[in-house]
Amino acid sequence: MFPSADSITPADLALNAERCGFESVFFPDHTHVPLGDGPPGYSGHDVPEFYRTTMDPIVAMTAAATASTRIRIGTAVCLVAQRDPIILAKQIASIDQLSAGRVILGVGAGWNDEEMRNHGTEPSTRFGVLRERVEAMSAIWQQKEASYEGKHVTFDRMWSWPKPVQVPRPPVLVGGGGPKVLDRVLSYGDGWMPFREGTDQVSDALTGAVEEFEHELTRRVARLRRLAEVVGRDRPSVTLFNACPHRAALDRYREMEIDRVVFWLPSLGTDDTVDTLHRLDALFR
Structure with a gap:
């Protein structure tokens, strides 16, 4: 969910999702919306209201984490190419x-060129910046005296605490659906977070577009895990972002060996959001 000053708070979202039995909650990342005259869909004049008003994900995660006791807290996705890796x-x-030890770090390279340029990227x-910053953060998390040297990120030996509770690091899920995304998962990720285009109004019937998407996703999930086995990697997880909230679709995702599904929640107030959580919870009963 994109949390805002007018929506349910991140703390109340996490607490109510935890009470319903959900495994995790995820927050997005957009520091600002540039108002340039970019191509349609990329200008600030074109993006939805929730892009303009969303809270910082680090702040939202902190609020959610301290209000809850069990549910995992994640980003979907953190725009690492726009953030300082030492601070992050x-x-x-x-x-x-x-x-x-409940953090899940979904990462992405971003799509808004002007937003990136405003951050100096x-x-x-x-994509190179994203890889090096994830690798640099992993060095900081895992090494007592961390150092890193790359094309985009370089620092000499340093001390940085605290270290994460999760060893060797919080799981890193690489977002995206491009032709090279599986290589990125195997290079520096622990899992893949593909995105399903569409809304929750889609029925659970298999239309041509749904069938094509799911066929391709099945093929790529199998390929990812074959490649991981070839290179001796642990089995990468797959988290489907914006999953179709219908029982038949969930059954198909299980057959496709999807590990986690994430539903997109509208940026609404507490009562409406809690009602939505209960409707989603009913899908699993």
Whole structure:
């Protein structure tokens, strides 16, 4: 959910989701919306209201973590190419400590070129920047005296605490659906977070578009796990973001060996959001 000043709070979302028995809650990341005259769908004049008003995910995660005791707290996704890796490493480790090891870090390279440029990241370098910053944060989390040298990130030996509770690090889920995303998962991720286009109004009937998406997703999940076995990697998890909230669709996701499904919640107040959580919970009863 995109939390805002007018929506349910991140703390109340996590607490109510925990009471319903959900495994995790996820928050998105957009620091601002540039008002340039970019292509349709990319200008600030075109994006939905919830993009403009969303809270910072690190703050939202902290509130959610301290209000709950069991539910996992994640990002879907953190725009790492727009964040300082040394600061972000400390923030994520701190939340993992506060939550007793409940953080899931979904990461992405971003899609808004002007937003990236405002943070000093050239869009053409964003995938390389993302990889190096994840690797650099992993070094900080895992090493007593961390250092890293890359094209985009370089620092000499340093001390940085706290370390995450989770060893060797909080799970890193690589978002995206491009042709090279599976390589990125195997290179520096622990799992893949593909995105389903569409709304919750889609019925659970298999339309041509749904069938095509699920066929391709099944093929890529199988390929990811074959490649992981070939290179001796642990089995990467798969988290489907914006899952279709219908019982038949959930049955198909199980058959496709999807590990986790994440439902998109509208940015609404407490009562409406809690009603939605109960409706989603009923799908599993």
